[in-house]
Amino acid sequence: MTALHHTLIASLLLALAGAAPAQTTTQPAPPKVRKFPHRQVDLTARQITLDATVVLREGQLELLVCKAKSKEHESLLATQAQAAHLHAGLLALGLTAGKAAKYYESPVDGKGMMLPPRGARLNVQLRWKDANGVVQTADPTAWLSTTGNQQNAAMPRHWIFVGSDMLSDGTYWADSDGDVISIANFAAAVIDVPFESSDKNAQLTYQANTAAIPPLTTPVQIVITAVAGEEKAADARATVHINRFGAAQVSGREVPLDSLAQWARKLANDHARCQVVLRCDPYTTAHDIAMVRREIEVGRIFDILVEHPILNAGMLPRTTAQETQTLKNWQDKFAQAQRSVIDPVEESGKTLEQLDQEIRFTRAQLDLLTRYAHQLRQARSEYIATTQPAGAAAPAGASDK
Numbered sequence: 001m002t003a004l005h006h007t008l009i010a011s012l013l014l015a016l017a018g019a020a021p022a023q024t025t026t027q028p029a030p031p032k033v034r035k036f037p038h039r040q041v042d043l044t045a046r047q048i049t050l051d052a053t054v055v056l057r058e059g060q061l062e063l064l065v066c067k068a069k070s071k072e073h074e075s076l077l078a079t080q081a082q083a084a085h086l087h088a089g090l091l092a093l094g095l096t097a098g099k100a101a102k103y104y105e106s107p108v109d110g111k112g113m114m115l116p117p118r119g120a121r122l123n124v125q126l127r128w129k130d131a132n133g134v135v136q137t138a139d140p141t142a143w144l145s146t147t148g149n150q151q152n153a154a155m156p157r158h159w160i161f162v163g164s165d166m167l168s169d170g171t172y173w174a175d176s177d178g179d180v181i182s183i184a185n186f187a188a189a190v191i192d193v194p195f196e197s198s199d200k201n202a203q204l205t206y207q208a209n210t211a212a213i214p215p216l217t218t219p220v221q222i223v224i225t226a227v228a229g230e231e232k233a234a235d236a237r238a239t240v241h242i243n244r245f246g247a248a249q250v251s252g253r254e255v256p257l258d259s260l261a262q263w264a265r266k267l268a269n270d271h272a273r274c275q276v277v278l279r280c281d282p283y284t285t286a287h288d289i290a291m292v293r294r295e296i297e298v299g300r301i302f303d304i305l306v307e308h309p310i311l312n313a314g315m316l317p318r319t320t321a322q323e324t325q326t327l328k329n330w331q332d333k334f335a336q337a338q339r340s341v342i343d344p345v346e347e348s349g350k351t352l353e354q355l356d357q358e359i360r361f362t363r364a365q366l367d368l369l370t371r372y373a374h375q376l377r378q379a380r381s382e383y384i385a386t387t388q389p390a391g392a393a394a395p396a397g398a399s400d401k
Contacts, residue, residue: 038081041089048089050180050222052077057213060147060204062184064124064140065222070178076143076208077220083164083174086190090161090224094231095120096238097163099275101185101196117185117192118235118273121158121227124181124191128220138212144183145209153205156183156193158227163237164188168309181222191224236271240296244281246288257295264299275303282311314351316358 032044040049052065055072063075072078087097098119105112126138141155159181164174165188173188174180182189183206184197197205214220240260241249248255255263267274276296280289293304317323333344 036081036085038079039085039089041092043092046093046226048086048093048224050079050081050086050224052079052081052220052222054214054216054218054220056208057216058208058210061144061206061208062186062204063179063181063189064183065181067175067178067180075178076213077222079180079222081180082172083180083190084172086180086224087163087172087174090120090122090163090190090226093226095161095226096231096233096236096271098161098233098235099237100162100187100189100192114185114196116195117160117162118194119163119237120161120230120233121194122161122191122230123225123227124159125223125225126220127223128214128218130214136214142212143209144206147204147207154195156195158194159191159224160194161230162187162189162192164190165239232270234272236267236274237277238267238274239277239279240292242278242280242284242288242292244283246284246291248292257291260292260295261298264296264301266299268300273303274301275305276301278304278306278308280306280308282309284308316355 032042034041034043038051041047042049050065053068054076055066055078056074056076059074061074061076063071065077065079066072066075067083068078068080070078091097096119098117099115101117102115103112104115124140126140126143128136130136144155146153164172164179167173167176174190177186177188179186179189181191182197183193184204185192238250240255243249248257248260250263264276267276278289278292278296289306289308293306296304317326330344330348333340333347337344
């Protein structure tokens with residue numbers, strides 16, 4: 001992923017919070033209630049309001065709210081608000097994304113279990129006008145009932161800010177899948193229930209309570225409120241991006257290596273069970289990953305997940321023997337092009353694009369290292385000239401080549 005992709009949520013947060021360059025005392029403070037298309041953020045009440053519409057009144061459910069034109073066949077409500085904007089709004093309320101449901105296998109006895117979603121708790125309320133124009137409110141659980149084989153299932157008293165993620169193409173996962181507020185555990189959802197809830201059709205827990213739900217197309221406001229004290233929820237998740245140069249970024253901003261321990265220590269102080277995800281560029285070296293990991297562990301966070309993807313493109317040759325073999329492979333592909341499913345011209349074009357990119361990178365690295373070597377030799381020679389006795393032999397490596 002590019003730096004632009006990593007900064008999306010951070011940029012949205014700054015916009016929601018009214019962040020700006022340092023203000024003089026004559027400038028008004030940013031408003032505490034920020035209105036956007038299909039959503040509103042109230043920083044004082046610590047509330048986010050989403051505009052939605054009733055899209056389903058009967059049948060089994062996987063979602064309370066989906067993104068419009070996505071999963072209306074299994075969701076009570078649909079919203080045109082961007083899921084990424086909801087995530088950013090929750091960050092603006094001082095919350096930190098939590099952890100999605102995860103299957104865990106014990107290293108001791110090999111037994112598996114499902115860990116439910118964990119993170120900052122939220123209250124959710126639904127608000128709409130009835131046929132007489134009177135405002136009605138309801139807890140979402142009033143619109144839910146349990147399915148026949150799940151009669152004793154729990155109803156959510158609170159909801160959990162899981163926080164979705166960014167995909168490799170730069171889109172926000174929940175916007176891509178449509179999972180805004182889930183009642184079956186989806187890793188892509190922004191908000192989920194705080195317990196295990198299957199998304200398998202045969203095991204779905206909830207269905208629509210038709211009698212309680214207003215007519216289809218009824219406009220509904222979804223009011224999401226942060227529970228007091230949840231800005232320091234025990235379970236939280238943070239992502240550190242490490243680029244091919246070994247630079248670490250948090251929320252789109254570079255954090256120097258010698259500052260990572262301090263950053264991690266503050267995170268650990270706020271969240272007792274914090275997880276850090278190290279998301280690496282395919283070219284990030286094991287050394288750079290180890291250095292970043294060590295600093296985070298110094299900051300007292302040990303739940304660290306490393307995501308180091310493999311290049312989608314093929315590896316470029318690194319030896320003469322590999323060069324000879326890959327060129328032979330290309331000759332074979334061109335010779336058998338008529339029988340190949342993949343056009344070798346198109347495939348080789350992508351490889352040449354990859355080569356051009358690597359050549360530019362290598363040239364830039366060569367220029368940097370050449371300049372660095374020249375300046376270091378110069379500084380070393382100047383030091384030697386002022387400290388060595390006249391006529392003394394120059395130390396090895398002192399020449400500027």
